[in-house]
Amino acid sequence: MNTITAEKRVLTEAQLLTLGSKAFEGLGLTGEDASDVAKVLVTADMFGLSTHGLSRIESYGERLRVGGINARPRITVKQLAPAIVSVDGDNGVGPLVGMRALTAAMGTARETGVGVAFARGSNHFGPVSPYSLMAAEAGFASIIGSNSTTTIAPWGGSDARLGNSPIGFGVPNPGGHPFLLDMAISVAARAKIRNALKRGEQIPDTWATDKAGRTTTDPAAALDGFLLPIGGHKGYGLALLVDLFAGLLSGAAYLTHVKSWVDAPDEPQNLGHFFILIDTRHLGDTAWLAGRMHDFAAILHGSPAADAARPVLVPGEIELNSLARHRRDGLALDPAVLSLLEASAVAA
Amino acid sequence: MNTITAEKRVLTEAQLLTLGSKAFEGLGLTGEDASDVAKVLVTADMFGLSTHGLSRIESYGERLRVGGINARPRITVKQLAPAIVSVDGDNGVGPLVGMRALTAAMGTARETGVGVAFARGSNHFGPVSPYSLMAAEAGFASIIGSNSTTTIAPWGGSDARLGNSPIGFGVPNPGGHPFLLDMAISVAARAKIRNALKRGEQIPDTWATDKAGRTTTDPAAALDGFLLPIGGHKGYGLALLVDLFAGLLSGAAYLTHVKSWVDAPDEPQNLGHFFILIDTRHLGDTAWLAGRMHDFAAILHGSPAADAARPVLVPGEIELNSLARHRRDGLALDPAVLSLLEASAVAA
Numbered sequence: 001m002n003t004i005t006a007e008k009r010v011l012t013e014a015q016l017l018t019l020g021s022k023a024f025e026g027l028g029l030t031g032e033d034a035s036d037v038a039k040v041l042v043t044a045d046m047f048g049l050s051t052h053g054l055s056r057i058e059s060y061g062e063r064l065r066v067g068g069i070n071a072r073p074r075i076t077v078k079q080l081a082p083a084i085v086s087v088d089g090d091n092g093v094g095p096l097v098g099m100r101a102l103t104a105a106m107g108t109a110r111e112t113g114v115g116v117a118f119a120r121g122s123n124h125f126g127p128v129s130p131y132s133l134m135a136a137e138a139g140f141a142s143i144i145g146s147n148s149t150t151t152i153a154p155w156g157g158s159d160a161r162l163g164n165s166p167i168g169f170g171v172p173n174p175g176g177h178p179f180l181l182d183m184a185i186s187v188a189a190r191a192k193i194r195n196a197l198k199r200g201e202q203i204p205d206t207w208a209t210d211k212a213g214r215t216t217t218d219p220a221a222a223l224d225g226f227l228l229p230i231g232g233h234k235g236y237g238l239a240l241l242v243d244l245f246a247g248l249l250s251g252a253a254y255l256t257h258v259k260s261w262v263d264a265p266d267e268p269q270n271l272g273h274f275f276i277l278i279d280t281r282h283l284g285d286t287a288w289l290a291g292r293m294h295d296f297a298a299i300l301h302g303s304p305a306a307d308a309a310r311p312v313l314v315p316g317e318i319e320l321n322s323l324a325r326h327r328r329d330g331l332a333l334d335p336a337v338l339s340l341l342e343a344s345a346v347a348a
Numbered sequence: 349m350n351t352i353t354a355e356k357r358v359l360t361e362a363q364l365l366t367l368g369s370k371a372f373e374g375l376g377l378t379g380e381d382a383s384d385v386a387k388v389l390v391t392a393d394m395f396g397l398s399t400h401g402l403s404r405i406e407s408y409g410e411r412l413r414v415g416g417i418n419a420r421p422r423i424t425v426k427q428l429a430p431a432i433v434s435v436d437g438d439n440g441v442g443p444l445v446g447m448r449a450l451t452a453a454m455g456t457a458r459e460t461g462v463g464v465a466f467a468r469g470s471n472h473f474g475p476v477s478p479y480s481l482m483a484a485e486a487g488f489a490s491i492i493g494s495n496s497t498t499t500i501a502p503w504g505g506s507d508a509r510l511g512n513s514p515i516g517f518g519v520p521n522p523g524g525h526p527f528l529l530d531m532a533i534s535v536a537a538r539a540k541i542r543n544a545l546k547r548g549e550q551i552p553d554t555w556a557t558d559k560a561g562r563t564t565t566d567p568a569a570a571l572d573g574f575l576l577p578i579g580g581h582k583g584y585g586l587a588l589l590v591d592l593f594a595g596l597l598s599g600a601a602y603l604t605h606v607k608s609w610v611d612a613p614d615e616p617q618n619l620g621h622f623f624i625l626i627d628t629r630h631l632g633d634t635a636w637l638a639g640r641m642h643d644f645a646a647i648l649h650g651s652p653a654a655d656a657a658r659p660v661l662v663p664g665e666i667e668l669n670s671l672a673r674h675r676r677d678g679l680a681l682d683p684a685v686l687s688l689l690e691a692s693a694v695a696a
Contacts, residue, residue, distance in 0.1 A: 114460075158654045209654070234529075241517045
């Protein structure tokens with residue numbers, strides 16, 4: 001692990017976990033904490049979500065180095081009620097706080113059937129789907145969300161006051177693939193608008209507004225403006241749901257109180273997350289759930305495809321197939337990311 | 349109440365509740381059960397949601413008369429775990445089953461901080477927002493959903509296999525308006541497509557597909573086809589979330605197992621609902637929550653409107669203003685609905 005190379009090298013999941021863990025140890029985390037962070041980010045990479053995987057070493061590392069994230073947080077977990085826990089992340093790395101909150105919610109759900117964890121004092125916690133997968137594999141249905149830096153205008157407004165916050169859910173499927181949905185609230189990612197600009201193409205008028213809050217088909221104006229939420233006022237409402245649960249109710253920052261990741265790298269963001277977990281073992285036995293989930297997926301897959309080349313999928317299918325493929329074949333990280341990880345691991 | 353008239357008559361909320369209750373008694377419900385049904389439907393009317401209010405006497409009444417809904421259900425509530433209850437609606441009127449599930453979830457949440465109720469054996473339960481309002485007024489944040497008759501194709505599919513299922517949430521705001529979101533998953537309601545057809549106008553290609561699953565701007569082809577979910581695959585995933593929680597996990601019917609309300613009026617639909625309630629009193633005191641909710645709303649209202657004539661709103665603002673106005677001025681029901689109610693009330 002102590003050579004830096006720019007070659008595309010294929011690593012196994014175990015190698016990625018070791019490298020990721022060492023790299024975060026190199027940034028000052030304890031071995032145990034670094035291992036939790038690596039677990040979330042490596043699962044993201046295995047899912048094919050490389051923008052939310054180990055590549056985050058760069059942005060997380062930058063904030064760790066300037067003190068915008070606390071490498072050695074004292075994370076506290078407080079039981080507020082038999083089914084509610086509150087997690088104060090003490091400005092730790094997001095996936096670490098996320099893992100602590102997930103673990104606390106699972107422990108609580110084992111006791112009462114439902115566990116709700118509200119986390120505050122956190123940072124970008126990676127994608128939702130690694131948490132949903134861990135929950136589903138342990139028998140829990142989940143609804144999980146996080147707030148984020150403000151990039152979206154309120155519906156009908158003209159400045160960025162809410163985040164393009166992720167929300168996801170999972171339902172266990174004993175013996176098969178769980179259902180996993182992980183989505184941000186915008187119609188399109190900014191990257192798609194940047195790509196349209198590069199290609200000199202217009203964008204659909206449903207993707208973004210200009211900086212005055214008017215819908216636009218001009219990608220340059222859109223990049224100066226705001227992403228539009230899915231379904232207009234519906235997506236606006238969903239984004240608020242996420243921020244109310246993840247930010248307001250958790251005791252974290254919300255809306256414009258969330259500090260910019262880019263503009264204020266040395267100030268705590270105080271992001272918040274929520275984890276709602278339901279222990280499905282109380283609802284029926286394994287055979288009951290397996291039978292219903294198998295039938296549910298079969299009904300969806302059975303719909304004749306509008307385009308024969310693109311059969312109907314269920315949520316999570318792409319990610320879980322990618323995970324299986326990468327577990328079989330290994331995964332080649334971007335060489336630049338690999339270099340960063342190895343350089344950081346050397347310091348551990 | 350025993351004269352039938354076609355005039356527009358203004359009634360108070362109390363008068364509407366009495367009339368609605370008597371009308372459902374006339375359809376065979378007990379006085380107590382009819383009163384619960386009236387509470388949900390009258391709140392819908394007061395919110396301005398007349399398509400989901402007392403006008404439902406027509407379709408509910410039709411199914412009650414042919415035995416497709418059970419007028420005298422034996423609804424059972426079973427505690428599956430300290431924080432989970434299961435409600436079997438015994439094919440009762442939807443808002444009655446909904447009210448029993450809401451009450452059970454609130455009771456459970458008072459004990460453990462969180463209450464999750466899964467209901468099965470139910471029918472169309474009205475809009476979500478009356479339940480969210482009752483929960484919020486009692487101090488509970490909520491996420492509530494129901495499945496419904498299949499009208500939407502899976503993303504990329506070409507036949508109706510999932511419902512345009514409603515989901516909603518609420519967050520209490522002590523001393524102010526709670527936040528309430530109540531949304532179906534489609535971009536547009538079928539009524540909007542019918543209106544476009546009447547006016548001879550095209551529709552945006554994001555609203556619906558033709559019957560082969562191809563997007564269309566022709567309202568006639570769209571009415572023959574399927575509504576599109578908000579955000580494409582994202583809305584498809586959200587609709588599945590609702591059906592997995594409301595239908596599959598509850599033990600109710602789901603996807604194509606839900607019988608058509610129109611084609612099989614005498615067969616139980618076995619719809620399902622879920623209610624997730626969180627007692628906000630465990631998270632902070634009333635002043636803390638009131639202060640944060642006031643600030644949250646002020647931040648959103650403070651965004652300069654893109655169109656000065658249309659200031660930024662928060663979810664539920666239109667409905668709660670409508671409720672306040674109707675409580676002050678009374679409400680004039682559609683005369684045809686009033687006639688139906690009065691005719692049914694006479695029989696009570």
